[in-house]
Amino acid sequence: MEQQTPQPVTESKIVGVPTPRIDGPLKTTGAAMYSSDHHFPGLVYAWPVTATIASGTISGIDSSTAEKMPGVLAIYTHKNIGPLYRTPPSAGFSMILDERRPPLEDETVSYYGQYVAVAVAHTVEQARAAAEAVKVTYAKTPHNTNDKLLDTPTVAGKPKEVTKRGDTAAVLARATYKHDAVYSTPTETHNPIELHASVAVYKDGKFTLYETSQAVVNHRDVMAAMLGVPPENVQVITRFLGSGFGGKLWPWPHAMLAAASARNLNRPVKLVVSRSMMFQSVGHRPTIDQRVQLAADKSGKLLAIQHSEAIALSVALPLQALRYQATPDASSSRTASPRAIRQLR
Secondary structure, eight states: OOOOOOOOOOOOSSTTSOOOOTTHHHHHHTOOOOGGGOOOTTOEEEEEEEOSSSSEEEEEEEOHHHHTSTTEEEEEOTTTSOOOOOOOOOOSSSSOOSOOSOTTOSSEEOSTTOEEEEEEESSHHHHHHHHHHOEEEEEEOOOOOOOOOTTSGGGOSOOEEEEOOSOHHHHHHHOSEEEEEEEEEOOEEOOOSSOOEEEEEEETTEEEEEEOOSOHHHHHHHHHHHHTSOGGGEEEEOSOOOOOTTTTSSOOHHHHHHHHHHHHHTSOEEEEOOTTGGGTSSOEEOOEEEEEEEEEOTTOOEEEEEEEEEEOOOSSSOBEEEEEEEOSSSEEEEEEOOBOOSSOO
């Protein structure tokens, strides 16, 4: 076998070397076009009306005053927003979103800050003033803000057993040494510099959507399904993104409101979520409870591990309870038990 001569180590031309970003000059000079920077002839502005209760139903919406305000073009509610559809079941990483229920579907209020109407006007100031003038009355129902998710009525019911290897329950029962503790991670809200935004352009049955998206193909597929049009009739454009922390991986209800308003009015519509709405109606990291159970014998040898977790997700992706089990001779048992928690997002 031919012996190879060792090559001298040379300094990397990539690692540890300053590398100019292609988009650096555009961002630092303000020339980069973010989603909310797009403007088109005839563009108008939308501003959502948000629910002031955490759970219940809408008893009535009085938009008479708002409709007469200067510059107002429309006030949309569940009665006149037009057709929007729930996304069909999907497998894998396709058609992913948080709320399969489209905005303004009915009178149901599932969480504080849910969109219950949207005002559209010539300027953003006019749209916001009109939205604030809409009067909504509610019939409240009890809401659940319990952040203790494991072993509570929240996750009551026998979980579905997906796989099982070993019997951790028996080992835990007879073990000399045991550890049993719950570790909780609280809700963490994503707040990137760039607010979530949508600029929707509708023409001849086709949508061009300028979105704050980290996954434009999934965004297109979801929007097409909810708008009831073929995917080829929807184009999603994201030129630059002002961060997202994963909160912009899929569409949020404001995108549907902008697109539906553009369709209804046949003119471009811009909707930028306010900073306060960023805490209510877009993605964040949910509350998680994780219970870790360990079993060991007198010598300290590990005999079993059982890891249970409950994650409070959303209206469409409800709380999930999962369990992982392992014993020396066989391991890995996973169970899942989704339970609807409308108030925990």
